[in-house]
Amino acid sequence: MEENKAKAKKVNSRFQPRGCTILHEDQDIIVVDKVSGLLTMGSDKERQKTAYQHLTHYVKKGNPRARNRIFIVHRLDKDTSGVLVFAKTEKAKVFLQTEWQNFSKKYVAAVEGKLAEKEGIIESYLTENSIHRVFSVTNPNKGKYAKTGYKVIRESKYFSLLEIKLFTGRKNQIRVHFAENGNPVAGDKMYGIKGMGVKRLALHAASLTIQHPHTKKEMTFETNIPAFFKQLMK
Template identity: 75%
Template sequence: MEEIQKKNKKPSNKYQPKGLTILYEDQDIIVVNKVSGLLTMASAREREKTAYFLLSQYVKKGSQKSKNRIFIVHRLDKDTSGVLVFAKTEKAKFFLQDEWQSFSKTYVAVVEGKMREKEGIITSYLAENSIHRVFSVRNADKGKFAKTGYQVIKESERFSLLRIRLYTGRKNQIRVHFAEHGCPVAGDKVYGEKSVGIKRLALHSAKLTLRHPHTKKEMTFEANTPSYFKQLIK
């Protein structure tokens, strides 16, 4: 990261987008740390309170006539925080998307209960029903292959803190895999328990290693684990 930081110009505070911390920016990509509660892209109900909208305004630097744009490469769920990358050219976008499965993606999560195996890999085929709920199926023809690696970092009576390696990037993959193993992500109102006192979904994109679309050099970006996760696990 030392080499990256030297090349990274500190963005002007005047246009700093709320809810996003810019980790790195150059002419091809912009990498941010997204807060929990902010959409990556627009939904039917919300169009402006999104990372995409805020960064679009940021790259225009207040000029609506500006031709500067950003392009969506991947997304994080609204309630998932952490490293999120956007492209600043279509060429960069296509490169990153084409190479996405080969990049290293590490998450940190607090899950309910204790994992039977303290380290392992979960695989299944994921399908989605008519109300957009994702679930595992046995038939490979009816779902998309999903692979999640994990390691237990710390345990308490109620929770476990996990380091997770995302080998594939299916919708809600981490949340579904751990819920189906009896340890849903803390604060997950869809696949888990509606636990009293949990302030947010305890899932965070902690580290992303990719190849730069122009230089082709490997770059790693990290976002510190939220302090709230450590409070939960005490």
């Protein structure tokens, strides 16, 4: 299939969605680079300051009566930055969600310490407790199968920089797998080690390859590794 590597798109500053850099937009999808600290969609505590709300305002161009809208396809954790895709039609949303497991997702993460195996795969069954903390179980009937591939691309005294391939897309999958492996993602306040002095979660959705819902062409969206990661690895 034809591959299209998308770059950032210039947007009228008047309607620039806060916390989101437009990578690609057409009549079916809108793809952005989300900053760390921004929710994908609303929560009980926050409903307005989200990527969904900012992009809804963007596609309506400030007109609340406009019929233009967006549809949530997938999510990134609040503190995870990187490639995020929204659909602009219900049909596009259904297609993307149906095919989601067939798409290629690559992340970059800085984790604490050094890994004994410099390349490998982590597999487990993930479940969630009453306080929304995810953890692995051995019984396949009590959790959802999760598979994470990784490769160490750089090491420093305290951290390892990893390239990660996500084979499945479970909640907090990367964070849980590496925390349970003894190498939590740097800056992870839920699964990591407190007191490391890392201000943000060092997890970034660096690349996403999808099949376009209308043209069926393969499209790859890439972002640069945030400068924060490079500073962390010094």
